Amino acid sequence: MxxxxxxxxxxxxxxxxxxxxxxxxxxxxxxxxxxDLVTEEYYRHELAYQHEIDAEKNAKNGKQLSIEKTEEGLLIAFPKEIHPQEIKGRVSLYRPSDKHLDFDLDLRLSNNYLLIPDNRLLGGRWDIKVFWSYEGQDYLQKENLVY
The missing domain is CATH 1.20.5 (Single alpha-helices involved in coiled-coils or other helix-helix interfaces)
Structure with missing residues (x-):
């Protein structure tokens, strides 16, 4: 054929x-x-974005956090001149590759640092967002960390 x-x-x-x-x-x-969208309720988060911008400016102009990886886990250190009992806020750890690994922690401090244990963090990229308020002022710091 x-x-x-x-x-x-x-x-x-x-x-x-x-x-x-x-x-x-x-x-x-x-x-x-x-x-799926990156986060649940994406549009509600976008409406509050100006508040985040202002909180980030506050953190850069004054009270910068130190976020570092140690042998015990992830250490988030707050400035020494503030009283840790007066800090209110939330730490969000977001894993871009798997939303089931995301978790949030409320800030209840007795020292000027927060230690997230090593067993809660799997290896890979983490986006960390620390939103906290102190004496009526809001602060926000975002970090990307490969653990």
Whole structure:
């Protein structure tokens, strides 16, 4: 059987369309390629973004935190001149590769530092957000850390 050039073009288009459809269906069914938003209630978080910008400016102009990796875990040190009992806030640890590993901690300090144990943090990239208030002023510091 001899195939002419018209039949070859139709076969080539058919194979190409089948190839594209295969990948479209595979990516829409595959659970490893979730197409969710980065955070839950994304739009509500975007409305409060100006408050975050102001809190970040406050932290850069005055009370900068020290966030470092130690052998015991992740050490978040607050400035020495503040009273740790008056700090209120939250530490959010966000794992971009797996949302099931994300967690938040409320700040209840007796010292000027917070130690997050090593066993809570798996190796990889973590986005850390420390939002805290002291004497009516809000502060925010964001860090990216590869643990």
């Amino acid at each position: 001899k195939i002419n050039w018209g039949t070859s073009i139709v076969l080539a288009f058919t194979v190409f369309i089948a190839f594209i459809l295969f990948f479209v269906i595979r990516m829409s069914v595959d659970h490893r390629a979730d197409h």
